[in-house]
Amino acid sequence: MASAQGVNVFRYSALVAGLVYGFYHQSSITSQAKRAEIDREYHRQEQLIQQAKAEWKKKTSPPExxxxxxxxxxxxxxxxxxxxxxxxxxxxxxx
Structure with a gap:
């Protein structure tokens, strides 16, 4: 009987450990995806700013x-x- 209880404890311990690991892994994947999206948006805005500066310079500079x-x-x-x-x-x- 003690052997069956040990197996059940091991089973539920493995289940809980798997759930904790799954939750941790999913949260790390989600945070990496959010960070990548933030970086992409930052670089997009940076490119827009550079493009706007170039257009402004072209617009305001005297004709060659x-x-x-x-x-x-x-x-x-x-x-x-x-x-x-x-x-x-x-x-x-x-x-």
């Missing part, structure tokens, strides 16, 4: 000062501005 004929950039604030080419262009323009 290029001459249609020569392709010389006349805006000194432009990173591709070439002073030598600009001066040669202006010297040829006055002749």
């Amino acid at each position: 000062a290029k001459t249609a004929d020569s392709g010389i950039i006349t805006d000194p604030e432009d990173s591709r501005f070439d002073l030598e080419a600009f001066l040669k262009f202006k010297a040829g323009e006055t002749n």
Whole structure:
């Protein structure tokens, strides 16, 4: 009789341990999924902000000062501005 009680105790202990493990495992999976969703949303918003900044910069920046004929950039604030080419262009323009 003691043997049957030991088996039942073991059985119910295993059942309770399985339920506790299942609950813990499910909660960890759920928290990982929530965290992944939060990260995806954060990166999406980050990309939207970068896109909005680029559009705002494009919208508010002055039009690029290029001459249609020569392709010389006349805006000194432009990173591709070439002073030598600009001066040669202006010297040829006055002749």
